[in-house]
Amino acid sequence: MLAYEFMQRALIAAVIVGLISPLIGVFLVQRRLALLGDGMGHVAITGVGLAFLTGTEPVLTALIVSILGAFILELVRNKSKAAGDLALALIFYGGIAGGVLLTSLAGGKASTALNQYLFGSLSTVSTQDFLALGGATIVLLLVLLKFGTQIFAMSLDTETAQIQGIRVTAMSVLLTSMAAVTVVVGMRTVGLLLVSAIMIVPVAAAQQLTHSFKATGLLASAIGAFAATGGLTVSFYFDVPPGPTIVLIALGVFVILAVTTTSLHLRHRNEIQEQVPHRH
């Protein structure tokens, strides 16, 4: 598998996506915004459609449109009376409708090409994409290093964070923008419709075992990398898109950990109950 240059690129890209996505996803889950990545994915579809129509680079156009979508989403959430999930739904529908419309207007092979962006493709990770992905990941890591603790404090308790002088609106916009960048980073390998899953599912799996936020983020990142590597390998040998296989492996890890920890908890509880002397 690794004899092919495109597979080497795809594998490295997938591992990077697997590592970085849960590090952003852990903050989204903490803020109860697990579906935000989905919203950003749908907005990115409009970006890809716009790129097809204008003949520009899809990664760059999707990135610009997604970040713009992130700002609009935060504006709607803050300034209007629309609830967070309603604002997200509006962005969802607008994004996918715009993307499909623009792709249809672009004509030619655009509709077929869109499929590769929706579910990922092994052969579409070009050297240019690879460099863009690396650059975006470095930016994400630097932002996390600089503002990660402030975003954590905001996610934990917004009001107290505000009293600590943390600019909570700015941090919220920053987090949404980071989710938008992560979506674009993952769109070539996992695909726009499933990239949100690689942000969230490893976090859900990791928190079955962990006792702290930091440990959850790190373990989720490892699970993400494992799912990405495994999913890409399955995708290569069975000739199926990598997005679904990566996500299904991550879901498999979640199910195994959830069942194991639940049975261990039940067993532990039963043992305690047996040790308690019965009153007659």
Added chain:
Amino acid sequence: MSARHLCVSFDDVSILRDIDLNFFPGTTVAILGANGSGKTTLVKAMLGLLPMHEGTVSVHGQSINEFKDWHRIAYVPQKLINVETVPVSVFETVSSALIYPRKKISTKQKRIAVLSALVQVGLQDRAKDRLDELSSGQQRRVLLARALATEADIYVLDEPTAGVDSDNQEMLVAAVRGLVARGACVIMITHELGPFKYDVDRAIVLFGGGVSFDGPVAQLPAELENSHHSHADSKPVRLMNS
């Protein structure tokens, strides 16, 4: 910390009207009042968490809108932290108080401050535990520890003893006493003075959107001592307006 002519309205409904208050270092002040009297609204407006319709708030001589030394204020919210999401350890929760955009605190200093604060609330053995594994009373103590870990000189505590058992309430009283002894101002919202009865220097009772009593606890009419009894038919008593 002071408020001048503070007015707060929501959707044209006046919640607080023309509030004038001063808070001084080395004192413990209890804000009392029935449910819905605007106690939490008052402190949130003073901390800049809620918009004021009219009036000004100043902290250490600076307008709250221009105030930047946020490490000098610590806050214990009324609501417990939402623990139904990603697991957060007790240590992480307490150390989150020491995250400031304008002030860096070393990891070692953070660790010392967090563990010392946990000792003060009797939860030093639970530092590594998940917050959601603690009872609500213990989670309330963690929130107080989060405030105690700071080096603030103004502490705003909203219902700090709610759900905390009587033995541990005494521990919290001792912790608050320590803050006042080092010159801090403690502003406490509470339904009843309870364990703080002998430590509160001044009581402020809110009624009908204004201050109905402001003075030493010794002069507080018995029927106002417990907020549960400050019903709408209580007559406003204004002994002093500082």
